[in-house]
Amino acid sequence: MTAKVKSMIQCVVVLCAIALCSGLILGLFNKLTWVDPQKDVLDKFATLSGTDAAFEMIEKDNGKTYFFAKSKEENPTYALYVGGKGGFGGEVKMYVFVKGGVITGVEVGENSETYIDKLENAGFIDAFVGKELATLSIPSGSDLVSGATKSSTAVADAMKTAKEYFASYLQGGNA
Amino acid sequence: MKNAKLYRQTATDGIIAKNPVFCLVLGMCPTIAMTSSLEQAVAMGLATTFVLVFSNLIVSVLRKLIPDKIRIPCYIVIVSTFVIMVEMVMKKFMPDLYSTMKVFISLIVVNCIILARAESFASCHTPFLSAIDGFSMGIGFTLALSLLGIIREFITTGKFYGMTIVSGWPQMGAGAAGAFGFICVGVVMALFNYVREKALEPKKGGKE
Numbered sequence: 001m002t003a004k005v006k007s008m009i010q011c012v013v014v015l016c017a018i019a020l021c022s023g024l025i026l027g028l029f030n031k032l033t034w035v036d037p038q039k040d041v042l043d044k045f046a047t048l049s050g051t052d053a054a055f056e057m058i059e060k061d062n063g064k065t066y067f068f069a070k071s072k073e074e075n076p077t078y079a080l081y082v083g084g085k086g087g088f089g090g091e092v093k094m095y096v097f098v099k100g101g102v103i104t105g106v107e108v109g110e111n112s113e114t115y116i117d118k119l120e121n122a123g124f125i126d127a128f129v130g131k132e133l134a135t136l137s138i139p140s141g142s143d144l145v146s147g148a149t150k151s152s153t154a155v156a157d158a159m160k161t162a163k164e165y166f167a168s169y170l171q172g173g174n175a
Numbered sequence: 176m177k178n179a180k181l182y183r184q185t186a187t188d189g190i191i192a193k194n195p196v197f198c199l200v201l202g203m204c205p206t207i208a209m210t211s212s213l214e215q216a217v218a219m220g221l222a223t224t225f226v227l228v229f230s231n232l233i234v235s236v237l238r239k240l241i242p243d244k245i246r247i248p249c250y251i252v253i254v255s256t257f258v259i260m261v262e263m264v265m266k267k268f269m270p271d272l273y274s275t276m277k278v279f280i281s282l283i284v285v286n287c288i289i290l291a292r293a294e295s296f297a298s299c300h301t302p303f304l305s306a307i308d309g310f311s312m313g314i315g316f317t318l319a320l321s322l323l324g325i326i327r328e329f330i331t332t333g334k335f336y337g338m339t340i341v342s343g344w345p346q347m348g349a350g351a352a353g354a355f356g357f358i359c360v361g362v363v364m365a366l367f368n369y370v371r372e373k374a375l376e377p378k379k380g381g382k383e
Contacts, residue, residue, distance in 0.1 A: 022256040033263040110274040
């Protein structure tokens with residue numbers, strides 16, 4: 001075996017050994033830090049909805065509606081985790097809670113916006129609470145928050161997604 | 176005695192004399208992108224410090240085993256292992272922060288500070304000294320990012336670490352923009368180096 005071949009074999013062996021060790025360490029770490037996305041969202045629903053009941057998943061990954069669940073109660077609270085496009089930093093995800101057709105809670109989820117607190121201070125997000133989702137008027141134009149137009153657009157788009165998805169769910173006779 | 180002086184110098188070099196942001200001008204991408212708020216700046220700095228310390232340590236331990244021809248791919252595998260660990264821990268324990276920093280955590284793998292220190296220091300020094308160098312560079316990076324984060328967050332929102340300092344502060348979107356980040360880095364870098372040079376001057380005079 002020539003020196004060149006020996007050198008090549010040494011390079012391959014060392015690189016494979018390092019990659020193998022990295023893989024084993026990462027596999028162990030993954031086991032220790034695994035986050036079940038579905039359980040994570042259901043826990044978030046339970047925390048943010050204000051109800052004491054646990055939530056069960058109805059549907060997930062339906063277009064811009066990422067999760068749709070309902071609470072395990074007689075008069076259930078429906079929870080949607082939806083995405084709205086048009087934000088300054090991309091998509092803005094929102095938690096929307098509906099009980100008896102009325103929006104009982106709206107919370108901002110994953111986003112890369114810098115002006116979400118501007119929307120909150122202007123009452124833009126809280127304005128959706130207490131309104132009927134089926135007949136919700138989606139803000140646009142002058143209704144959006146000045147100086148945070150793109151963030152407001154994304155939040156409005158998320159509420160529109162929630163409205164359309166919930167309407168189609170009800171039309172399916174699932175209420 | 177000699178060793179103690181070397182360790183002390185290594186421990187302090189990364190913070191002032193060889194600050195990776197203001198002196199070595201490394202890691203500019205996360206510096207500009209992650210200093211729009213102090214929280215993000217500190218998180219990025221600490222994540223990079225963790226990766227720097229352990230990647231320097233492992234590279235130094237394996238320095239005699241890794242052939243010269245494949246040193247860069249080996250360093251990248253080692254660095255990326257620690258970056259993925261950081262990502263997993265943040266996803267589990269700090270999901271809100273993770274969701275805003277996702278892309279930039281992955282970019283720590285190709286942060287020039289980490290590869291530069293692995294190549295220029297860890298590959299030719301002992302593990303303990305390499306770890307100290309990684310820690311020093313990481314702390315220097317974190318402090319630089321924190322300083323920029325304080326300035327930019329205050330200018331943009333009038334806040335410090337999310338807490339309102341000046342109520343009624345006009346929201347200045349330009350503060351979060353990349354262009355302002357460059358200007359901020361340039362100004363702070365000039366001031367830092369001016370103060371550093373002034374601080375060193377009497378010592379130079381004494382030696383002459």
